[in-house]
Amino acid sequence: MSDVLAISEHRQGELRDASYEVVTAGRELADETGGDLHLGVIGGDVDTYADELNLEGVDAIHTVDEGDEFNHDVYTQTTEQLFDATGASYLLVPHTVNGMDYAPAVAGKTDVPVVTDAIGIAHNGALEITREMYSSKVETTVDVDSDEAIVTTRPAEWEATETDGDASVEAFDVEIDQDAVGSTVTGFEEAAGGDVDLGESEFIVSIGRGIDEEDNLDLIEELADTVGADLGSSRPLVDNGWLPKNRQVGQSGKVVTPDVYIAIGISGAVQHVAGMKGADTIIAINTDPSAPIYDIADYGVVGDLFEVVPQLIEEFGGTPP
Amino acid sequence: MKILVTVKEVAEPEDDFEISGLEIDEKFLEYDLNEWDDYAVEEAVQLKEENDEVEEVIAVTIGPERSEETIRMALAKGADRAVRVWDDAFEAGEVLDPNAKADIFAAVAEEEDPDIVFTGVQADDDSIGGTGVALADDLGFQWAAVVNSFEYDLDEGVANVHRELEGGVEEVTEVDAPAVFTIQTGINEPRYASLRGIRQAQSKEIAPKTLDDLGLDASAVETPIGINDMYEPETESDAEYIEGSPEEMAQGVAEVLKNKGVAE
Ligand SMILES: Cc1cc2nc3c(=O)[nH]c(=O)nc-3n(C[C@H](O)[C@H](O)[C@H](O)COP(=O)(O)OP(=O)(O)OC[C@H]3O[C@@H](n4cnc5c(N)ncnc54)[C@H](O)[C@@H]3O)c2cc1C
Numbered sequence A: 001m002s003d004v005l006a007i008s009e010h011r012q013g014e015l016r017d018a019s020y021e022v023v024t025a026g027r028e029l030a031d032e033t034g035g036d037l038h039l040g041v042i043g044g045d046v047d048t049y050a051d052e053l054n055l056e057g058v059d060a061i062h063t064v065d066e067g068d069e070f071n072h073d074v075y076t077q078t079t080e081q082l083f084d085a086t087g088a089s090y091l092l093v094p095h096t097v098n099g100m101d102y103a104p105a106v107a108g109k110t111d112v113p114v115v116t117d118a119i120g121i122a123h124n125g126a127l128e129i130t131r132e133m134y135s136s137k138v139e140t141t142v143d144v145d146s147d148e149a150i151v152t153t154r155p156a157e158w159e160a161t162e163t164d165g166d167a168s169v170e171a172f173d174v175e176i177d178q179d180a181v182g183s184t185v186t187g188f189e190e191a192a193g194g195d196v197d198l199g200e201s202e203f204i205v206s207i208g209r210g211i212d213e214e215d216n217l218d219l220i221e222e223l224a225d226t227v228g229a230d231l232g233s234s235r236p237l238v239d240n241g242w243l244p245k246n247r248q249v250g251q252s253g254k255v256v257t258p259d260v261y262i263a264i265g266i267s268g269a270v271q272h273v274a275g276m277k278g279a280d281t282i283i284a285i286n287t288d289p290s291a292p293i294y295d296i297a298d299y300g301v302v303g304d305l306f307e308v309v310p311q312l313i314e315e316f317g318g319t320p321p
Numbered sequence B: 001m002k003i004l005v006t007v008k009e010v011a012e013p014e015d016d017f018e019i020s021g022l023e024i025d026e027k028f029l030e031y032d033l034n035e036w037d038d039y040a041v042e043e044a045v046q047l048k049e050e051n052d053e054v055e056e057v058i059a060v061t062i063g064p065e066r067s068e069e070t071i072r073m074a075l076a077k078g079a080d081r082a083v084r085v086w087d088d089a090f091e092a093g094e095v096l097d098p099n100a101k102a103d104i105f106a107a108v109a110e111e112e113d114p115d116i117v118f119t120g121v122q123a124d125d126d127s128i129g130g131t132g133v134a135l136a137d138d139l140g141f142q143w144a145a146v147v148n149s150f151e152y153d154l155d156e157g158v159a160n161v162h163r164e165l166e167g168g169v170e171e172v173t174e175v176d177a178p179a180v181f182t183i184q185t186g187i188n189e190p191r192y193a194s195l196r197g198i199r200q201a202q203s204k205e206i207a208p209k210t211l212d213d214l215g216l217d218a219s220a221v222e223t224p225i226g227i228n229d230m231y232e233p234e235t236e237s238d239a240e241y242i243e244g245s246p247e248e249m250a251q252g253v254a255e256v257l258k259n260k261g262v263a264e
């Protein structure tokens, strides 16, 4: 009979998808432990959020009316106190950029072990977490030999819970030590707009680190031109300054939903996939037959881009550079 | 003022590899400086170059002797010296718990007394993404995770940072030093080590330390977290494979594009 506490997330007035997903993960775990699922709602318009998150499987919602936006000091202190007050054994936090900004600190303060970026959680007397290593090339199961644990859950790995529920809703009284609040969020900025909005594209040719050198980009630009597609890319090319930020597809770039997305020399890291899995048809060209990109591809080409792409340009009457 | 930067040598498996027991077989692994740490080193070295008040950039790693090769890269790129922590207590396996790791880094930080600590957002092999924030908590420092823009006002002791959130949105935050920042790729342009840098790095110090040297004992790395299985994920792929010569593959792709009506 171990209870589970999950923490929700919002930004700029809206709950984030991860909030609905962590409810699902939390309910699944609570079913296995035979316990209750508590949900923490911290900051912003907590009453509205509590209403929206009153979902099937949630037993109790605890609202904490502190601040408008995420602040890691407030989240750390509040979560620590909620974890204690609810008596929950397991704490679930979405493995988002904000989750990464406070879950390890809660672990430090409570001296409870933390396992991050879980893609599966099981409980057979003890907690067993499934997670990936080596850029998704291997999966591991991890035992947590402890009565209490903190687990951060990978976004989009659990379905969102959307059915209404009948949880109790209560305001939770926290004591925030203002002296320990040493960071101040002063605002938000939108990164790079520019000449093209890939979010609107119907056809994207996207290139990854498989291109190897900046000079080789000619080849992909020629392909995009010849077939009439917009050029997208994975993050490393943008990090290198080879392509502008508005070309980056993924978690921290653009979310795209074209009819066709050709991923060339892209391994299919979770943060890239987050931005393009909504494409109707995905074609992957990669030399590594076990690259994770094939998991979501509709068509797979296991081959060298430097051999296949020139041929493809010729198929459409172009001239490879 | 001193800057501490954590630097990890990460293992990368080749495309084809085998798992033996709970590890990837050593012979399929190549080692490299963690991508995120390359950016963290650059940020530290730039901060030193821009401010006379910065006396030293110290690289710290937890790793076996082999990792010195990688740590030399950080020294060649401008870190002044390095501390390498290793202990027989680690041989049984990697330290998996970010809080256990943080305890070790905290012991080094207490000796070095830095104002600013840079870590990477995550290590490419374990992908835990938690060590920097755990370290900040351990030290009682402030912090910011996933930083893709960093400016530091030395007089005020305040850093103005952008945290890269999801969906192309950045959070603008002020953080009081001393603080730990987990650095995101793309924040700067990591330099290549110059020949001169590589030469100079040969004579820079890499101080080896054991847990005992840091006033810690083996219990510091005891953790309830343990890997009990490692395997290659079953492919969820239901992709249709287009096979043949490069030309045949291109023809197959062309056909799909035409069928979908996006190209002709
Ligand atoms: C907080 C955070 C946010 C992130 N946000 C994003 C994001 O928005 N977008 C994003 O893309 N990433 C993002 N990342 C980075 C992500 O984790 C990966 O590092 C990145 O997506 C890898 O890019 P890649 O697939 O191009 O490179 P790699 O993973 O290096 O893959 C290169 C691929 O090319 C193949 N290849 C090599 N040579 C050839 C050849 N000749 N022909 C064909 N194939 C070849 C290889 O087999 C390999 O699969 C983020 C990471 C973090 C931690």
Ligand SMILES: Nc1ncnc2c1ncn2[C@@H]1O[C@H](COP(=O)(O)O)[C@@H](O)[C@H]1O
Binding pocket: B006, B007, B008, B009, B034, B036, B037, B040, B060, B061, B062, B063, B098, B101, B118, B119, B120, B121, B122, B123, B124, B126, B127, B128, B129, B130, B131, B132
């Ligand atoms: N063994 C290690 N040696 C040096 N730095 C490390 C080590 N493990 C983690 N780090 C640092 O912590 C960051 C985050 O790693 P992790 O939390 O393990 O994903 C890395 O980018 C490194 O800067």
